[in-house]
Amino acid sequence: xxxxxxxxxxxxxxxxxxxxxxxxxxxxxxxxxxxxxxxxxxxxxxxxxxxxxxxxxxxxxxxxxxxxxxxxxxxxxxxxxxxxxxxxxxxxxxxxxxxxxxxxxxxxxxxxxxxxxxxxxxxxxxxxxxxxxxxxxxxxxxxxxxxxxxxxxxxxxxxxxxxxxxxxxxxxxxxxxxxxxxxxxxxxxxxxxxx
Amino acid sequence: xxxxxxxxxxxxxxxxxxxxxxxxxxxxxxxxxxxxxxxxxxxxxxxxxxxxxxxxxxxxxxxxxxxxxxxxxxxxxxxxxxxxxxxxxxxxxxxxxxxxxxxxxxxxxxxxxxxxxxxxxxxxxxxxxxxxxxxxxxxxxxxxxxxxxxxxxxxxxxxxxxxxxxxxx
Numbered sequence: 001x002x003x004x005x006x007x008x009x010x011x012x013x014x015x016x017x018x019x020x021x022x023x024x025x026x027x028x029x030x031x032x033x034x035x036x037x038x039x040x041x042x043x044x045x046x047x048x049x050x051x052x053x054x055x056x057x058x059x060x061x062x063x064x065x066x067x068x069x070x071x072x073x074x075x076x077x078x079x080x081x082x083x084x085x086x087x088x089x090x091x092x093x094x095x096x097x098x099x100x101x102x103x104x105x106x107x108x109x110x111x112x113x114x115x116x117x118x119x120x121x122x123x124x125x126x127x128x129x130x131x132x133x134x135x136x137x138x139x140x141x142x143x144x145x146x147x148x149x150x151x152x153x154x155x156x157x158x159x160x161x162x163x164x165x166x167x168x169x170x171x172x173x174x175x176x177x178x179x180x181x182x183x184x185x186x187x188x189x190x191x192x193x194x195x
Numbered sequence: 196x197x198x199x200x201x202x203x204x205x206x207x208x209x210x211x212x213x214x215x216x217x218x219x220x221x222x223x224x225x226x227x228x229x230x231x232x233x234x235x236x237x238x239x240x241x242x243x244x245x246x247x248x249x250x251x252x253x254x255x256x257x258x259x260x261x262x263x264x265x266x267x268x269x270x271x272x273x274x275x276x277x278x279x280x281x282x283x284x285x286x287x288x289x290x291x292x293x294x295x296x297x298x299x300x301x302x303x304x305x306x307x308x309x310x311x312x313x314x315x316x317x318x319x320x321x322x323x324x325x326x327x328x329x330x331x332x333x334x335x336x337x338x339x340x341x342x343x344x345x346x347x348x349x350x351x352x353x354x355x356x357x358x359x360x361x362x363x364x
Contacts (some may be wrong), residue, residue, distance in 0.1 A: 046250070046277045048246065052251040053251070053254040054254060055251055056240075059260070060256075060260040061258045080244045181285065188259065193259035
């Protein structure tokens with residue numbers, strides 16, 4: 001198991017100039033990132049859609065590396081996105097998935113079949129050319145350069161400690177530093193895209 | 196009544212600078228599929244669930260591309276939360292061409308898919324244009340202009356479904 005923040009810290013050293021969609025790791029990523037204009041901390045526009053959003057972005061920006069930190073709850077809800085990603089095969093997409101086994105933001109209830117799911121096998125079966133399953137920080141640190149050094153799409157299932165939130169949504173601290181649309185506008189300005 | 200030809204639909208997409216068609220096959224869209232597949236200026240992105248079309252389109256639009264969504268009304272209704280979050284919530288300027296399964300202007304609508312389609316769009320405050328024949332096809336360009344101007348999804352209801360699905364035929 002890894003702490004999300006520690007895993008993201010290791011990734012950040014290898015980030016380069018990648019566009020990062022931190023997904024459910026957003027509250028940790030905004031504390032670490034040194035290139036917020038290349039970040040899309042969207043929070044949760046609608047559950048299950050991050051992988052498709054990242055696919056669209058990767059197809060739109062073939063010369064930019066796009067890194068997504070998805071979650072297992074999102075992947076379970078939107079599993080049908082995996083074959084589409086595999087078919088379109090964007091060489092610039094790196095699909096990390098945080099697996100803590102639970103719906104952490106609703107109090108920690110287990111996701112379906114949490115104990116025996118093999119997400120990397122699912123991704124492989126859907127046609128991802130490279131998949132990984134990593135359950136500790138040392139292995140992640142040892143493999144991250146290899147993961148990012150190959151063409152995508154690459155899928156990486158990461159075992160993460162549950163860091164459960166059990167407060168009503170309106171009582172939670174707001175970690176976002178800008179709105180979703182401002183984050184998109186900042187990235188577009190950084191890349192010279194007319195919004 | 197004249198028919199809506201797939202060639203005319205494709206011409207509208209090209210005239211409006213569409214780069215990607217995010218789609219899930221509709222009941223009667225195979226002729227359009229064949230045309231799109233052979234069109235080098237358009238990239239087809241097949242999804243397996245209509246809700247993914249909205250998040251995919253949001254990513255494409257964020258990256259500066261111009262997607263169109265091509266789905267059926269049944270799938271649109273299944274996609275409500277994605278339309279809310281990835282379409283409306285992300286200010287995604289996208290046209291969704293929606294096969295209007297069950298639509299007929301000749302008698303009583305008996306297909307609940309058609310019965311709820313416009314009610315669904317009203318609930319989400321999505322503006323829409325009905326296209327039944329080539330004579331109506333310029334409404335597709337109106338929808339594209341509106342989506343771009345308002346930075347939000349706009350629907351085109353395809354009442355003809357490329358000649359074949361209306362119960363009156």
